Amino acid sequence: MRETPHCGESRKPRPMRPHYFFQKLLSIMLFACASSLSAGLERWQTVELGGEKIGYRQLVREIVDDRVLTREELVITLQQPGEASRTSTIILEFEETRDGQPLSLSKKVSSQSANQTIEARVEGGELRVERSDGRQVDVSRLVLPDDFLMPYGIQLALRNAAGDARELQFSAFNFSTLAFETVRLKGQRQSGELAWHFTYQQGRTVQPSHWFTNEGFEVLREESVTGGETLVLYDCDKACALAPFSPTTHVYRQLIRAPVRMPEAALRGRVRYQLSGDSTLVPPETAEQAVVSRNGGWQVDICTDCGAEDAPEASVLEAARQSTYWIAADDPEIQRLASEFGAEEESLDVMARLTRFVSLHMNAQPDYAGFATASEALASGQGDCTEHALLLAALARAAGLPARIAIGLAYNTERFLGRKYVFVPHAWVQVWDGSAWRSFDSGLGEFHAGYIALALSYSGEVAHFTRVNARLHALQIQSAARVQTQGGKP
Structure with missing residues (x-):
């Protein structure tokens, strides 16, 4: 573990962008439905986002x-401005019977920054799921x-159907939510090498993905939309798939333009926002955030005590006190640190010390590749x-304080990825102090009226972050205005 800086040292907070983009980019890997291919074959694919190469995929099947x-x-390489490129690898493996039973x-x-493993095995009428970060096992x-299918079973089911239009509904395992979700495939025969379009x-995704297959129902091309851009995987030879490329930056679409520049004085007071766009993204009411449905969107007032x-x-x-896989409060080292830094009786004093520790402990250069547990982040x-x-x-939680995670946006007045005066995707902590949930942020610093919570998580599961991310591109901040108060009322 990194040496703790001496008291009095300070580190300038810098905006942090969560892994929303990376996780959404790899959402095609969250379901146990890899592309189908014939036994004994190896195939290579190029991965492109917005028309630019970001990686490759290799597929192998044997009996x-x-x-x-x-x-x-799947190997993906991304790069942020002024930083070295980062590569992440995801490997999926499936074992089925010759008649397609999982x-x-x-x-x-x-x-x-992260190494995660999920292994699942059919045992009787159950699926036993084990996940680990190398330090803990859940x-x-x-x-x-009854209708659970994996890649080979899907291919067999499509082959055994008849007609120029084929439909298939089945259950797939979602690696993100660790749950089964319903998948619907609808296909129509077409001419050419891409003989079928499905x-x-x-689950509940609004926009479907598109599969283009040959006559044997091997998927030669996949298309999906992530955050307003098209993600494409298509067959090519090994040399094509592994050909070098210059990693590109696809992060600016995650930044939301601020309608006005907000001075520090306004951020220390009360700010009223009008949000529009995706109506399924409902900002929660908190002690620091008052939410009213208005003009087909949401009016959100934010200050230290705006909400009810x-x-x-x-x-x-x-x-909010329990240890979870992602919020590993029972990790021995986390327990030790909580005891060391959480000696005060007042919860706000304890959180101030813990927040400072995390801010100084974490590398000032953020790493956007992967998604690490609290144990991995500490190590x-x-x-x-x-x-x-x-x-x-x-x-x-290890210090005995109920805590949850707020997922949303934070206003940035300093230069972030070359941009200023924008709202960046962000996550921070809220702690129950006995009368209200109060925000603490080790990444950006002290809470202010530029924080907009869009969701709350008590478990820290990846799916909670990706669910918000999937809707961010449709969100707009129409207006932001300082609210003058008089006698504590706007």
Whole structure:
């Protein structure tokens, strides 16, 4: 672990952008539905986003005795302005019977800051799911749906159907939510090498993905929309897939333009925003945020005591104290640090010390590749605001303080990725002090009226972050105005 800076040292806060973009980019890998291919074959694909190459994918299938083994490896390289490029690798493996019955599946994610493994195996009528970050293991069991399919089974089902229009509905395992979700495939025969065009609708996603297959239902091209840009994977030879390229930056679409420049004085007071766009993204009411439905969108007032959130039930406070896989409050080193830095009786004093520790412990150069648990963040000191929030929440819980994570936007007055006066995707911590949930942020610094919460998470699951990210591109901040108060009322 990195040496703790001496008291009195300070580090200038810098904006942190969470892994929303990376996670959404890899959303095609969250479902256990890899591209189908014939046994004994190897295929290579190029990955492009917005017309620019960002990586490659290799697919291999072989038959071993009575089992069909499918493996796919996705390698993505991204770069932020002024930083070295970062490469992340995801490997999916599937084991099925020759008649397409699922046996096991796994997902491994490797990057500079995070290494995650999820292994699942069919045991009787259940799917046993085990995930690990190398420091902790979490095991769960799911009832196995009768219509659960994986890559080879999907291909067989399509081959066994008849006609120029084919439909298939089945259950797929979602690696992000660790749950089964319904998938709907609708296909129509067309002329040419891409003999079939399928729409692929997973769960509650609004926009379907598109599969283009040959006559054997091997997927030769996939298209989906992520944050307003088109993500494409298409077949090419090995030399084409592995050909070098210059990593490009695709982060600016995650920044939301501020309608006005807000001075520090305004941010220290009360600011009223009018949000429009995706109506499914409903900002929560908190002690610091008052939300009213207005003009087809949301009027959001933010200050230190603007909102009127109800006091949490005992069960909610208990959930906010629990250790989870991502918020690993039971990690021995996190427990030790919480004891060392959380000696004061006042919760706000404890949080001030813990916030300062996380701010100084984490590397000043954020790492946007991967998604690390609180334990990984503590061990490596790498990550961005997501890891800041997970680690700070874990320390707070280890110190006995109920904590949750706020996911949303933060106004940035300093230069961030070459841009100023923009709202950046962000995550921070809220702690229950006995009367209200109060915000603490080890990434940017002290809470102000430039923080807009769009969701709250008590478990820190990846799916909570990606769910917000999937809608950010449709969100607009129509206006922002300082609200003058008189006698504590606007």
